[in-house]
Amino acid sequence: MAEPTNDSLLRRRIASFGHAFRGVVSALRSEVHLRFHALATVIVIGLGFYFDISGLEWALVALAVGTVWSAELVNTAVEAVVDLVSPDYHPLAGKAKDVAAGAVLVAAFAALAVGLLVFGPRVWALV
Ligand SMILES: Nc1ncnc2c1ncn2[C@@H]1O[C@H](COP(=O)(O)OP(=O)(O)OP(=O)(O)O)[C@@H](O)[C@H]1O
Helix, strand or coil: CCCCCCCHHHHHHHHHHHHHHHHHHHHHHHHHHHHHHHHHHHHHHHHHHHCCCHHHHHHHHHHHHHHHHHHHHHHHHHHHHHHCCCCCCHHHHHHHHHHHHHHHHEEEEHHHHHHHHCCCCCHHHHH
């Protein structure tokens, strides 16, 4: 078998990036929760600029937002696979979906904590 050239490796990397991007778009289309996260992300970025938060705070906010998006995307993937392999009721199918949803919940609580710590005192000072 011929060795893959640098050119074909680069093309495969670009194709993989395209598949991943298509996954995000497809999840955004089907999942109301993700559209809510998209709106929340826009609001949080707006607040970040409005309050002129520090570089470290931007890093924390980016991590929090990215973690919630990642958990929600994995949850969507788990739901799709479970629906494919176990359309009928099965305790393990339910467990897989519940645990995946639990990952989103944990990420959302962590993001809420970051949001309250970074923006809470600033918003409080306005009222
Ligand atoms: N095949 C199944 N077998 C057993 N329990 C299931 C099964 N499918 C779903 N469940 C249970 O129903 C719950 C809701 O499942 P559902 O597929 O409706 O996802 P959801 O939480 O409504 O997510 P979303 O709103 O993102 O679609 C699961 O968390 C699980 O407890």
